[in-house]
Amino acid sequence: MIGDIVETEQCQVKDPMDLFHSGQVVKICAPMVRYSKLAFRTLVRKYSCDLCYTPMIVAADFVRSAKARDSEFTTNKALHITLWIKSSHVGTEGDRPLIVQFAAKEAQVLCDAARIVCPFADGIDLNCGCPQRWAMSEGYGACLINKPELIQDMVRHVRNQIDNPGFSVSIKIRIHEDLKRTVDLCQKAEATGVSWITVHGRSVQERHQPVHYDAIKIIKQSTSIPVVANGDIKTLKDAENVHHLTGADGTMVARGLLANPAMFAGYEETPLECIQDWVDIALEHGTPFTCFHHHLMYMMERITSKQEKKVFNALSSTSAVLDYLNDHYGV
Ligand SMILES: Cc1cc2nc3c(=O)[nH]c(=O)nc-3n(C[C@H](O)[C@H](O)[C@H](O)COP(=O)(O)O)c2cc1C
Numbered sequence: 001m002i003g004d005i006v007e008t009e010q011c012q013v014k015d016p017m018d019l020f021h022s023g024q025v026v027k028i029c030a031p032m033v034r035y036s037k038l039a040f041r042t043l044v045r046k047y048s049c050d051l052c053y054t055p056m057i058v059a060a061d062f063v064r065s066a067k068a069r070d071s072e073f074t075t076n077k078a079l080h081i082t083l084w085i086k087s088s089h090v091g092t093e094g095d096r097p098l099i100v101q102f103a104a105k106e107a108q109v110l111c112d113a114a115r116i117v118c119p120f121a122d123g124i125d126l127n128c129g130c131p132q133r134w135a136m137s138e139g140y141g142a143c144l145i146n147k148p149e150l151i152q153d154m155v156r157h158v159r160n161q162i163d164n165p166g167f168s169v170s171i172k173i174r175i176h177e178d179l180k181r182t183v184d185l186c187q188k189a190e191a192t193g194v195s196w197i198t199v200h201g202r203s204v205q206e207r208h209q210p211v212h213y214d215a216i217k218i219i220k221q222s223t224s225i226p227v228v229a230n231g232d233i234k235t236l237k238d239a240e241n242v243h244h245l246t247g248a249d250g251t252m253v254a255r256g257l258l259a260n261p262a263m264f265a266g267y268e269e270t271p272l273e274c275i276q277d278w279v280d281i282a283l284e285h286g287t288p289f290t291c292f293h294h295h296l297m298y299m300m301e302r303i304t305s306k307q308e309k310k311v312f313n314a315l316s317s318t319s320a321v322l323d324y325l326n327d328h329y330g331v
Contacts (some may be wrong), residue, residue, distance in 0.1 A: 026250035059104035059113035103140040107157035123168025168195035196226035
């Protein structure tokens with residue numbers, strides 16, 4: 001699956017905290033249900049992404065069910081070795097550094113989930129930002145921003161029970177209408193030992209409204225741990241602007257990377273080389289057709305006409321997609 005291993009040596013996986021202390025703005029691929037899986041992470045890492053998140057995984061299901069674990073979490077287990085791989089599209093550090101994001105509402109369940117992934121990842125993240133109705137009604141996601149003590153309890157438990165001080169525990173939040181409450185939450189999280197905080201600069205109710213970068217700046221100024229800015233970053237220039245506007249230590253991107261997985265490397269639109277890389281990586285990983293095709297639809301959105309999209313989006317098999325790419329782009 002991952003090419004020919006030529007040589008192995010001791011692990012050189014970067015500690016995520018070292019990334020934040022490097023003085024560079026850390027470039028991060030956001031957690032994305034259905035999308036930020038191993039094959040896509042492999043692709044964005046090739047194009048200058050420093051740190052990747054898994055899609056959100058419900059911790060209780062993950063702990064309870066082997067089937068959930070198998071379907072929700074795949075990595076290439078580049079654990080204690082660095083893989084020097086002939087194949088050019090796989091980085092020398094495998095699928096690392098990697099943050100596994102969980103939806104949780106009970107401290108011990110989150111700990112148990114963290115313990116399972118600990119050997120394969122560099123940290124866990126607690127989702128405190130998902131605004132979807134199902135998540136909120138189950139007590140997951142963005143409703144946690146109104147329960148700072150519960151967040152503290154969960155973070156404290158993981159810190160106490162995971163015996164690896166380098167293992168990060170982070171949270172990803174949305175902001176309150178009353179920013180004082182967000183600042184209070186972030187300060188409480190910091191006091192409990194959270195490694196960093198990612199802020200999607202919108203409230204739970206907001207969908208397409210402009211991102212409140214001013215709020216992210218205030219949060220950054222009110223805390224001493226790294227803060228990651230998220231929301232509406234589509235190009236490397238946007239990422240630089242958001243860093244200047246907010247002082248954030250990292251920028252996290254979701255839709256911008258779906259549309260152009262090479263954006264962190266400075267490309268304004270998806271280069272054909274990146275489409276070729278996706279085809280190679282996805283096929284090597286045995287990516288299901290729907291996922292393979294959806295990613296291509298996102299990547300080709302900006303570079304195809306309406307008519308071309310109509311034809312491409314209606315394709316229904318891997319071979320039809322490969323023929324289309326070959327005929328139209330020589331990929
Ligand atoms: C397809 C998709 C799936 C997402 N899944 C998750 C998720 O699993 N966990 C999470 O915290 N946020 C999730 N989000 C939200 C993003 O991580 C991000 O906060 C949001 O899209 C704003 O960033 P953007 O403007 O760069 O897209 C998802 C977003 C998209 C578009």
